[in-house]
Amino acid sequence: MPESVSLANRAIRWDTVVGALLIVLLLLSFSVVDGFGNALNLSFLIGNTLPIALVALPMTLLVVSGEIDLSVASTAGLSGAVMGALWNQGMTIEAIIPVCLLLGLVCGLINGLLVTRLGLPSLAVTIGTMAAYRGIAQIVLGSDAVTDFPTQYLDFAAGRIGDTFVPQALLPFVVFLAIAVVALHATPFGRSLFAIGANEEAARFAGIRVKRQKLILFTLTGLMASLTGIFWALHYASARYDNATGLELSVVAAVLLGGIDFDGGKGTLGGAIAGVFLLGALQNVMSLQDVSAQSQIVVTGVLLVLSVLGPRVARQIAVARAGRRAASAPPPGKTPAPAS
Amino acid sequence: MTHPSDTGQAPVLALRDVSKSFGAVRALRGVSLELSAGEVHALAGENGAGKSTLIKALAGVHRPDTGQVLLDGEPVVFHGPGDARDAGIAVIYQEPTLFPDLSIAENIFMGRQPRRALGRIDHKATHEATAALMRRLGVDLDPDRPARGLSIADQQIVEIAKALSFDARVLIMDEPTAALTGSEVARLFKVVRTLRDQGAAVLFISHRLEEIFEICRQVTTLRDGAWIASEPLDGMTEDDLVRRMVGRDLAELYPKQHVEPGEVALSVRRLTREGVFTDVSFEVRRGEIVGLAGLVGAGRTEVARAVFGIDRWDAGEVEVAGRRLTNGAPSTAMAAGLALVPEDRRAQGLVMDMSIERNIGLTGLRTTVKAGLMDRGAERSRSLDWAVRLQVKYARIADTVGTLSGGNQQKVVLAKWLATGPRVLIVDEPTRGIDVGTKAEVHRLLSELAADGVAVLMISSDLPEILGMADRVLVMHEGRLTAEIPRSDATEETVMAAATGRAAA
Ligand SMILES: Nc1ncnc2c1ncn2[C@@H]1O[C@H](COP(=O)(O)OP(=O)(O)OP(=O)(O)O)[C@@H](O)[C@H]1O
Numbered sequence: 130m131p132e133s134v135s136l137a138n139r140a141i142r143w144d145t146v147v148g149a150l151l152i153v154l155l156l157l158s159f160s161v162v163d164g165f166g167n168a169l170n171l172s173f174l175i176g177n178t179l180p181i182a183l184v185a186l187p188m189t190l191l192v193v194s195g196e197i198d199l200s201v202a203s204t205a206g207l208s209g210a211v212m213g214a215l216w217n218q219g220m221t222i223e224a225i226i227p228v229c230l231l232l233g234l235v236c237g238l239i240n241g242l243l244v245t246r247l248g249l250p251s252l253a254v255t256i257g258t259m260a261a262y263r264g265i266a267q268i269v270l271g272s273d274a275v276t277d278f279p280t281q282y283l284d285f286a287a288g289r290i291g292d293t294f295v296p297q298a299l300l301p302f303v304v305f306l307a308i309a310v311v312a313l314h315a316t317p318f319g320r321s322l323f324a325i326g327a328n329e330e331a332a333r334f335a336g337i338r339v340k341r342q343k344l345i346l347f348t349l350t351g352l353m354a355s356l357t358g359i360f361w362a363l364h365y366a367s368a369r370y371d372n373a374t375g376l377e378l379s380v381v382a383a384v385l386l387g388g389i390d391f392d393g394g395k396g397t398l399g400g401a402i403a404g405v406f407l408l409g410a411l412q413n414v415m416s417l418q419d420v421s422a423q424s425q426i427v428v429t430g431v432l433l434v435l436s437v438l439g440p441r442v443a444r445q446i447a448v449a450r451a452g453r454r455a456a457s458a459p460p461p462g463k464t465p466a467p468a469s
Numbered sequence: 470m471t472h473p474s475d476t477g478q479a480p481v482l483a484l485r486d487v488s489k490s491f492g493a494v495r496a497l498r499g500v501s502l503e504l505s506a507g508e509v510h511a512l513a514g515e516n517g518a519g520k521s522t523l524i525k526a527l528a529g530v531h532r533p534d535t536g537q538v539l540l541d542g543e544p545v546v547f548h549g550p551g552d553a554r555d556a557g558i559a560v561i562y563q564e565p566t567l568f569p570d571l572s573i574a575e576n577i578f579m580g581r582q583p584r585r586a587l588g589r590i591d592h593k594a595t596h597e598a599t600a601a602l603m604r605r606l607g608v609d610l611d612p613d614r615p616a617r618g619l620s621i622a623d624q625q626i627v628e629i630a631k632a633l634s635f636d637a638r639v640l641i642m643d644e645p646t647a648a649l650t651g652s653e654v655a656r657l658f659k660v661v662r663t664l665r666d667q668g669a670a671v672l673f674i675s676h677r678l679e680e681i682f683e684i685c686r687q688v689t690t691l692r693d694g695a696w697i698a699s700e701p702l703d704g705m706t707e708d709d710l711v712r713r714m715v716g717r718d719l720a721e722l723y724p725k726q727h728v729e730p731g732e733v734a735l736s737v738r739r740l741t742r743e744g745v746f747t748d749v750s751f752e753v754r755r756g757e758i759v760g761l762a763g764l765v766g767a768g769r770t771e772v773a774r775a776v777f778g779i780d781r782w783d784a785g786e787v788e789v790a791g792r793r794l795t796n797g798a799p800s801t802a803m804a805a806g807l808a809l810v811p812e813d814r815r816a817q818g819l820v821m822d823m824s825i826e827r828n829i830g831l832t833g834l835r836t837t838v839k840a841g842l843m844d845r846g847a848e849r850s851r852s853l854d855w856a857v858r859l860q861v862k863y864a865r866i867a868d869t870v871g872t873l874s875g876g877n878q879q880k881v882v883l884a885k886w887l888a889t890g891p892r893v894l895i896v897d898e899p900t901r902g903i904d905v906g907t908k909a910e911v912h913r914l915l916s917e918l919a920a921d922g923v924a925v926l927m928i929s930s931d932l933p934e935i936l937g938m939a940d941r942v943l944v945m946h947e948g949r950l951t952a953e954i955p956r957s958d959a960t961e962e963t964v965m966a967a968a969t970g971r972a973a974a
């Protein structure tokens with residue numbers, strides 16, 4: 130029984146919890162963790178988190194609609210690899226970038242077609258393409274690392290705004306974020322995604338073009354993943370076939386942590402982005418404390434589990450509290466004698 | 470409040486002065502009820518009156534805020550549905566609760582399958598026991614079939630078989646007949662009478678008053694969560710009962726206006742979906758209400774689904790107001806002015822976790838838009854307008870539809886589609902689970918829509934409804950259209966004859 134669901138939603142909103150956690154973590158880190166607050170570290174933090182944040186935007190929309198894409202990191206890696214290979218061939222970067230974006234779009238389109246035309250579960254499809262896209266990346270670039278991209282591009286991807294700690298690349302991200310927030314929370318498209326995620330059949334009966342919306346989402350996700358791959362190669366001044374390996378885990382963990390329900394139909398982009406920066410800040414603090422990369426992955430995994438559990442537990446607590454409140458409320462007055 | 474029972478001996482199961490609130494909604498206020506052995510007791514009331522809540526209090530799903538549950542005259546506290554079941558109380562809920570991936574037999578014997586050595590489940594014994602139950606119910610359902618894909622009527626049968634398998638002393642049925650056709654209801658009532666004669670106490674809920682009069686001896690009426698009366702049905706008329714339920718006299722149940730039919734609005738030609746329906750052709754004109762009758766499984770719903778574009782058709786064509794529809798595309802059907810109110814509100818009609826406002830809003834994603842963005846104000850007023858016009862009973866328009874009573878959920882589905890201002894409206898079992906007052910209201914609405922030039926195709930298993938509302942009756946039998954009967958010739962006999970394939974050619 131969906132007992133008092135609306136009550137629960139009002140009592141505790143998970144995305145607010147995550148936002149609060151982020152603020153607490155930041156405040157604690159500023160005061161306790163050595164080296165956290167200096168401009169260089171903060172710009173590292175943001176710069177390292179941006180790839181997660183960029184991919185989290187379309188991933189949030191996907192998960193809301195009840196799907197997932199685990200191939201994003203491979204698509205990013207493939208874009209970087211192709212970028213490196215074409216650069217070695219002597220193509221200009223201005224010509225390479227559109228080619229890479231188109232490639233990412235095709236990668237996403239393939240995922241989308243496999244899911245919508247063949248009716249396969251996206252988890253299975255994208256685990257498959259995750260391996261396939263990464264394999265192609267290795268074929269394209271081998272074990273080379275391409276580093277000699279034009280300096281103005283490298284500078285943009287790694288540079289900061291004036292004397293501040295704010296990376297220049299944050300600006301385009303903010304634009305993308307604004308677009309995504311509007312798309313998910315203020316357009317008919319976004320509405321339809323929530324409906325699809327919550328009850329796909331009812332969405333179809335309401336005339337929503339479920340397959341088309343999903344195809345659009347997968348394609349956009351591929352596009353964004355390749356943009357992230359390009360950013361990654363420039364930001365770290367290194368295009369390798371294994372760029373961004375494991376990024377999908379961080380993205381999914383962050384999105385779920387932000388309160389996007391894995392079963393679809395629930396969540397807010399604000400929550401997801403709070404989840405992203407919570408994870409990013411956590412990884413940054415762990416690095417400062419010399420926690421090994423392996424241990425960081427363990428922490429990410431644990432967070433992933435907690436983030437699936439967290440919202441449910443919060444909801445149950447709220448339901449229990451509502452129940453106790455109702456039970457302890459004064460008994461309603463006696464009804465007047467029946468008028469029969 | 471006490472209610473003397475005529476037998477003098479303690480009732481098997483009783484509620485005394487029970488109240489239950491959900492937040493600000495007072496679903497039950499001081500309700501009492503007594504169920505006696507060997508008697509079928511009706512629970513009557515409008516949508517949202519608190520009937521299902523009362524049942525859940527009896528069955529240990531809800532703990533009453535105040536008041537007592539009495540078993541054999543002794544106060545008991547059920548800590549969960551399991552406790553109630555162990556006490557011999559079987560409940561068939563309004564919404565079927567089957568596990569889609571399990572077989573019928575597994576659903577019935579969930580968690581208590583017969584065992585063989587080493588605790589292995591004895592599938593053969595489970596199968597046999599289920600088959601025996603099905604024979605007892607007089608139905609032909611394969612015990613090994615998965616529950617997924619069963620019609621609502623069949624799901625209900627499985628629920629009943631499950632309740633029977635407990636050898637319950639008390640059988641509680643929340644609108645068990647809502648999705649059943651005449652013959653299925655008759656079959657169910659036979660079973661209920663047998664159980665009653667064996668000494669079971671039965672509590673029966675239905676919005677079809679004639680059923681209450683047919684099978685029940687006592688009736689308890691609720692209005693807005695309050696107890697109104699507990700009395701014998703003997704000597705009461707349907708009008709008396711309605712007055713108890715709604716507190717006033719009821720308007721005409723079938724307020725059919727005569728409208729001169731206009732041009733053809735929906736034209737279906739030689740539509741075929743292999744193995745489902747064959748060569749179906751018909752037209753519905755503006756201003757007409759056309760009834761589509763037939764037994765459950767005759768293919769009526771399937772035709773409606775194909776016309777609307779949920780399923781693809783293999784041959785034939787569909788036109789709405791002269792526009793050819795694309796095969797398998799609900800969005801183009803909607804754009805052409807077609808609306809389909811589906812039969813299964815939980816799976817197809819509503820997103821249970823979404824608010825009333827958003828559910829109604831789902832059909833307005835193309836219209837309540839300003840500069841590409843959702844126009845929230847327009848969406849809200851559109852939803853409010855229709856929720857109010859259909860008299861949906863809710864606390865706030867932002868409440869999730871999952872918390873509404875069954876009948877009110879059905880009204881939200883209607884609201885959602887009427888809000889599109891359709892040219893052609895297909896309604897599949899539009900008044901299933903709706904109380905008489907609202908039913909009259911829905912009929913009046915359909916009649917008014919027709920008078921405004923909407924073409925209405927009404928699928929219904931409620932024969933009086935078909936006869937009362939339709940200008941013409943189309944009858945389907947085993948996937949084919951077998952008869953078209955004008956209003957003047959439509960009687961229960963002519964329609965049933967065609968529906969069962971007995972029609973004189
Ligand atoms: N879990 C719940 N949370 C909040 N409100 C609820 C809940 N369950 C029931 N209600 C409210 O209690 C009231 C009574 O509902 P109930 O389902 O008992 O009506 P009903 O008489 O069975 O109606 P129907 O004939 O439509 O099935 C309704 O106003 C409903 O919205």
Ligand SMILES: [Mg+2]
Nearest residue numbers: 520521563875
């Ligand atoms: Mg009910």
